[in-house]
Amino acid sequence: MLVTFEGIDGVGKSTQIELLKDVLKDVIITKEPGGTEFGERLREILLTDSGKISRAAEMFLFLADRAEHYQRVVKPNLDKIILSDRGFISGVSYAMANDENLDIEDLLNLNKVALEGNFGDKFIFFKIDEENLKKRLFSRGTSDNIENRGVAYLLRVQDYMEMIFKNIKFDTLVVNAADEPLEIHKKIKEFIR
Template sequence: MLVTFEGIDGVGKTTQLNLLKEIYKDAIFTKEPGGTKFGEQLREILLNQNISFRSEILLFLADRSEHYERVIKPNLGNLIISDRGFISGVAYAMANDPSLDIENLMLFNKFALNNDFGSKFVFFKIDEKSLISRLNLRHTSDNIEKRGIKYLLRVQDYMQMIFKNSKFNVLEIDANDEILNIHKKIKEFIG
């Protein structure tokens, strides 16, 4: 079973993933981008070099396809928990260029993922004030975070729209909830 954690930077995904690693010792924990050697190289490019938005989309798709073939597909009989996935890819692309056709983006991702979108999604949402506070605590920011708070909130809005218009099994998390309450909800959702 593939469970994908979706949400913008600063919503607490990493905190929750670290708590789950203590419980699910046999699970496969991975991330996009960067869950493979190829993905690590792409992650460096995506986070540290200025490239065009369309090139960015294609690199994310290349990473997603490689990640699926090397990590997800061989482990489908196990619990796989991924920090981000295709929902992020589509949402970030739409936030960069709202004129993009979301149906085409979904088709590209369907192709990259061999028609396998996964089993469950945990979607972390945050309000603007809390996001500002959390990001101000960080000492560095990558090219994505440098696009600003409004950009990140647009990405979050697109994530929410995608989930609302889909039939995916989604647990929506209020990122301002207590860490242990969030952890409990996620454990129950994973089953």
């Protein structure tokens, strides 16, 4: 079962995955981009050279990572619980925020090819308001080139995520990222079970 944790930077996806790995047995933890050796190299490019490469090249690098990730990590482990820090919804949403002229149907079809039609089983969507996002990003102290695009950019990405979840009926749990981490953890455990 593939459970994808979706949300913008600073919403607590990684924290919740860490809490779950101590509770769930025989679980695979992964992330996009960077869940494979190839993906780690692409992640480095994407996080350090973002802004230096074209938006189209950036989008195709994310798609290349997603296809490799699906083949090497997800597909061989579908008999286990796979917790993925981000997935195709993030990919589509970041691409749309980078270039609003892109066609969402085209992006979904490209992702369908990369994922062999398997979008996943369950999604956890972390939403956050502007005030809490600013606090979280400021408290982290470090940022990459994608975070450096600003709060307005990240909130635009979140709006696209929300639009996708509203228009495509996935099995989704929406959580308020500003809630207490243990309260969120409890909701996620119940949702997965």
